[in-house]
Amino acid sequence: MPLLTVRNLVKEFSRSRGWWGRPSVVRAVDSVSFSIEPGETFGLVGESGSGKTTTGRCILRLVEPTSGEVRFQDRDVLALSREELRRTRRDMQIVFQDPYSSLNPRMRARTIVEEPLVIHKLGTKTERRERVAELFRLVGLDPAHLDRYPHEFSGGQRQRIGLARALALNPSLIVADEPVSALDVSVQAQVINLLIDLQERLKLTYLFIAHDLRLVEHICDRVAVMYRGRILEMGHTAALFRSPAHAYTRALLSAIPIPDPDTRPTRIEWDASSVDLRLPLRQVDQGHWAAI
Amino acid sequence: MDPSVSPLLDVQHLTTVFDVAGRALRAVDDVSFEVRKGETLGLVGESGSGKSLTAYSILRLVQPPGRIASGRVLFQGRDLLALPEREMRKVRGAGIALIFQEPMTALNPVFTVGDQIAEAMLVHGLATRAEAKRRAVELLDAVRVAEPDRRVRDYPHQLSGGMRQRVLIAMAIACRPSLVIADEPTTALDVTIQAQILDLLREMREAFDLSMLLISHDLGIIAGSADRIAVMYAGRLVEQGPVRDVFRSPAHPYTKALLASIPSGATGRRLKAIEGSVPPLTELPRGCAFAPRCPDALPQCQLEPPPIADIGPGRVVRCFACSPFSVLR
Ligand SMILES: Nc1ncnc2c1ncn2[C@@H]1O[C@H](COP(=O)(O)OP(=O)(O)OP(=O)(O)O)[C@@H](O)[C@H]1O
Ligand SMILES: Nc1ncnc2c1ncn2[C@@H]1O[C@H](COP(=O)(O)OP(=O)(O)OP(=O)(O)O)[C@@H](O)[C@H]1O
Ligand code: SF4
Ligand SMILES: [Mg+2]
Ligand SMILES: [Mg+2]
Numbered sequence: 001m002p003l004l005t006v007r008n009l010v011k012e013f014s015r016s017r018g019w020w021g022r023p024s025v026v027r028a029v030d031s032v033s034f035s036i037e038p039g040e041t042f043g044l045v046g047e048s049g050s051g052k053t054t055t056g057r058c059i060l061r062l063v064e065p066t067s068g069e070v071r072f073q074d075r076d077v078l079a080l081s082r083e084e085l086r087r088t089r090r091d092m093q094i095v096f097q098d099p100y101s102s103l104n105p106r107m108r109a110r111t112i113v114e115e116p117l118v119i120h121k122l123g124t125k126t127e128r129r130e131r132v133a134e135l136f137r138l139v140g141l142d143p144a145h146l147d148r149y150p151h152e153f154s155g156g157q158r159q160r161i162g163l164a165r166a167l168a169l170n171p172s173l174i175v176a177d178e179p180v181s182a183l184d185v186s187v188q189a190q191v192i193n194l195l196i197d198l199q200e201r202l203k204l205t206y207l208f209i210a211h212d213l214r215l216v217e218h219i220c221d222r223v224a225v226m227y228r229g230r231i232l233e234m235g236h237t238a239a240l241f242r243s244p245a246h247a248y249t250r251a252l253l254s255a256i257p258i259p260d261p262d263t264r265p266t267r268i269e270w271d272a273s274s275v276d277l278r279l280p281l282r283q284v285d286q287g288h289w290a291a292i
Numbered sequence: 293m294d295p296s297v298s299p300l301l302d303v304q305h306l307t308t309v310f311d312v313a314g315r316a317l318r319a320v321d322d323v324s325f326e327v328r329k330g331e332t333l334g335l336v337g338e339s340g341s342g343k344s345l346t347a348y349s350i351l352r353l354v355q356p357p358g359r360i361a362s363g364r365v366l367f368q369g370r371d372l373l374a375l376p377e378r379e380m381r382k383v384r385g386a387g388i389a390l391i392f393q394e395p396m397t398a399l400n401p402v403f404t405v406g407d408q409i410a411e412a413m414l415v416h417g418l419a420t421r422a423e424a425k426r427r428a429v430e431l432l433d434a435v436r437v438a439e440p441d442r443r444v445r446d447y448p449h450q451l452s453g454g455m456r457q458r459v460l461i462a463m464a465i466a467c468r469p470s471l472v473i474a475d476e477p478t479t480a481l482d483v484t485i486q487a488q489i490l491d492l493l494r495e496m497r498e499a500f501d502l503s504m505l506l507i508s509h510d511l512g513i514i515a516g517s518a519d520r521i522a523v524m525y526a527g528r529l530v531e532q533g534p535v536r537d538v539f540r541s542p543a544h545p546y547t548k549a550l551l552a553s554i555p556s557g558a559t560g561r562r563l564k565a566i567e568g569s570v571p572p573l574t575e576l577p578r579g580c581a582f583a584p585r586c587p588d589a590l591p592q593c594q595l596e597p598p599p600i601a602d603i604g605p606g607r608v609v610r611c612f613a614c615s616p617f618s619v620l621r
Contacts, residue, residue: 047482048453154569184338185509186546186585189553189565196561213483214512218555218563255487257512259554261535264516267487 001074002035003205004059004173009033009068011054028054029065030229033281038172041199041206043220043237045213045252051229052209056175059207060092061085072173090120093166097178099158103150109136109161110146116168135164140194156187160194167198177209192219213256217241222287225249230277235288245290247275298369299326300503301350301388301471306363308342308349310573316361317573320345321527323363324600327471332497332504334518334535336511338570341524343507344393347473350505351384367471386416389464391457391474398460399448405432405459406444412466431462434499435492454485461492465500472497473505478513490517511554515539520606523547526570526581528597533607543609545588580612588613 011029029051036042044052058065061077070077072092080088096102103112113132117123123131133143139160150158159179166174176195180188196219198204210216216223217237224234225248233246244250251270258265281289306323309316320342327333337343348354350365352372365372372383384390392398400408409431410424419427425444432440435458448456457477464472474493478486494517497504508514514521515535522532523544531544542548552564568585577583583593590612598612 047484156569184570185511186338186550186553186566187569189555189563190567192555193562193565211482212555214555219561251484255483257483257487257490257510257516259512259515259539259551261515261539265487267491270484 002071003038003040003073004207005035005069005071006055006059007033007069007071009055009058009070010066011051011058011063012066027229029058032068032226032229032231034224034231034234036173036205036207038205039199039203040222041208041220043216043223044207044209044226045211045216045223046226047211047252050226052226053177055226056094056177056207056209060089060094060175062094086120090116090169091171092173092175093169093171094175094177095159095162095166095179098182099155099162100150100182102162103158105150108147108149109141109153112150112161113146113164113168116165120169122169131168132164135167138167138198139164140190154187155183156190159183159191163191163194163198167202170202172203173205173207175207175209178211179208180215181210181212188215195219213253225252228277230291231281231289232277233288233290234281235285235290239285239288243285245284245288246292248272249290298366299328300368301327301505302364302366303346303350304364304366306346306349306365307361308345308354309359309361311357311359312574315574318361318576319358319527319573320349323524323527323529325522325529325532327503327505329470329503330497330501331519332506332517334514334521335505335507335524336509336514336521337524338509340570340573342527343509343524344475346524347390347475347505347507350473351388351390352380353384353390382416385412385469386418386467387469388471388473389467389469391460391464391472391477393475393479399456401448404445404447405451409444409459409463409466412463416467418467427466428462431466432459434465435459435462435496437462452485453481454489457481457485457489458492461489461496465496465502468500469502471503471505473507475507476509477506479508479510486513493517511539511551523550526576527573528581528610530582530611531607531609533604537604537607543603543607543614544611545586545613546582549585549587580610 009029009032013026013028014023015026032055046052057063059070075088110132113135114128117128136143136146141157141160180191183191208220220237223237223240224231227248233249244253248270251268254265254268279291281291284290304324306320307318308320309318323346335343349360354360360373367387406428409428413419413424428444429440432443437443437455437458478489496502506517518535521535521538523530525546531547542551549566553566555563566585571581579595580593580598583589593612598610600608600610603609603614
């Protein structure tokens with residue numbers, strides 16, 4: 001049984017057009033459906049503004065979806081009361097893109113990591129102290145640095161602090177929203193390896209949001225391609241990268257820069273007007289869906 | 293390559309420092325490279341390694357507390373660092389054009405894109421107002437903006453990110469420079485748009501006979517666009533050579549590690565990571581800046597910075613372990 005099932009998720013934002021224009025409605029997420037099995041890494045890719053972050057935030061109800069269904073561990077997330085939601089959030093955590101702005105600069109690392117335990121009134125003071133040190137070691141940080149402030153850590157270390165905080169409540173699902181894109185190139189691989197290690201050790205399930213397709217190809221079991229709020233293609237990573245079915249996916253994959261001077265990708269141009277974007281997903285192969 | 297032909301741009305021992313708290317922090321440290329006519333040199337390095345500052349130093353745009361401490365920047369045979377400011381102004385734009393890292397801040401929101409492209413030509417006295425207007429349309433057409441005669445009247449906010457970058461490229465080539473410095477020209481863009489802009493830069497290079505200094509942190513972009521590559525780490529240039537040679541047989545331990553850490557679908561799940569992180573300028577080690585992270589470090593690496601050594605045709609590297617003299621030391 002899937003750990004997470006998203007069905008026909010819709011999120012609309014209203015945006016006022018200039019001073020006099022009527023407010024217009026942006027469908028940031030448009031009938032999105034997918035499910036994630038326990039232990040799986042599910043990738044969400046797509047260009048800027050395609051609705052990846054909004055999808056992730058809707059699942060945790062950090063923004064309220066307009067309509068649709070989110071089932072997590074057999075709970076109907078959108079029907080949960082405030083109190084039930086608070087308890088459910090222990091099991092679903094989010095890690096943000098920007099390790100600089102997502103940590104409170106005036107809090108010590110210790111307080112940042114401990115905060116979720118305090119909010120959920122878990123453990124005694126001593127138990128929490130121990131747990132925080134354990135989390136610090138878990139993400140590869142030195143517990144001797146627990147009393148430092150965020151600015152005293154490097155970018156990669158700050159992302160580790162964010163991860164330690166997300167892991168404090170022993171979640172089963174982590175929504176990782178571009179967790180390495182703000183990091184130095186030479187540090188990205190460390191954090192990716194840490195995510196992989198933690199997944200094995202703690203049996204975590206990831207919703208991995210990214211725009212770096214090379215990274216997604218490397219670590220995701222399955223991937224969904226979003227465009228203007230809709231999923232245009234979804235399938236096992238290897239199959240989708242090998243034989244993309246949708247014209248947009250083909251264009252996207254052909255645009256990945258190849259770190260090899262002797263291989264020139266053959267660019268495939270994308271023309272949104274040539275394709276009916278409203279087509280529903282249909283199965284093109286075992287576990288491989290495309291809106292064609 | 294004919295060694296008797298002097299390069300278009302010849303940067304020699306460029307050192308740019310920040311005067312902070314009584315110390316001169318060396319953000320660009322003894323950097324030497326050249327850009328030959330018609331070629332693209334890819335300058336790669338991670339955030340804070342000094343790439344943009346190198347570009348600003350070449351154009352003498354470094355702001356206090358930053359200051360160029362030493363070195364020479366020979367452009368078409370003249371040392372730009374010794375030029376009177378009046379002469380330098382002619383070089384900026386008409387000789388060397390810079391495409392900035394942030395497309396939004398580089399465009400003025402209150403003027404139309406046509407006016408901004410024309411302005412560059414007017415400043416340098418290269419066209420009359422009417423000619424400049426006409427050329428602006430031609431340039432937009434050259435950078436493949438659809439309906440250029442309508443788009444010249446648009447304001448920057450009316451354009452998509454990719455279109456703004458095209459406008460910046462049009463501005464850069466407006467005064468027919470011989471060298472274009474493109475500082476992360478596609479970092480803020482989606483991959484599909486990024487690919488189009490890189491194609492466009494290549495095309496412009498052919499059409500306008502440009503030489504280019506292409507700055508990026510992405511080895512994939514450099515691999516596809518540059519003839520030669522220069523790798524920076526913590527303000528120093530650690531390796532330089534023809535792009536194919538460096539990708540095929542990297543010499544410097546940092547370059548090796550960087551190439552090995554690139555995710556590729558085939559290698560399975562764990563990546564080959566480089567442990568540790570880049571030291572801040574205030575805490576640079578006395579010897580090689582990469583020493584704390586280097587798997588090949590020798591005792592002498594902690595003591596003094598490694599010298600630059602030639603290791604093959606057109607290839608230089610700054611490392612004790614790969615210099616041909618290392619056995620002698
Ligand atoms: N709070 C909001 N109010 C209004 N519109 C919003 C809001 N949040 C997001 N949007 C709009 O919803 C769309 C989807 O945005 P979202 O941030 O989910 O995209 P994304 O795929 O995460 O993009 P990126 O790769 O840039 O992070 C965009 O058009 C965005 O402008
Ligand atoms: N005012 C300042 N005082 C001290 N150091 C500074 C100052 N401004 C910049 N620096 C330092 O100068 C160095 C060079 O920065 P530069 O912008 O050239 O890096 P970059 O390689 O272009 O990085 P990025 O990829 O992030 O653009 C950095 O280490 C930066 O911290
Ligand atoms: S000089 Fe020494 S520490 Fe620096 S890269 Fe070479 S071997 Fe490593
Ligand atoms: Mg996002
Ligand atoms: Mg820069």
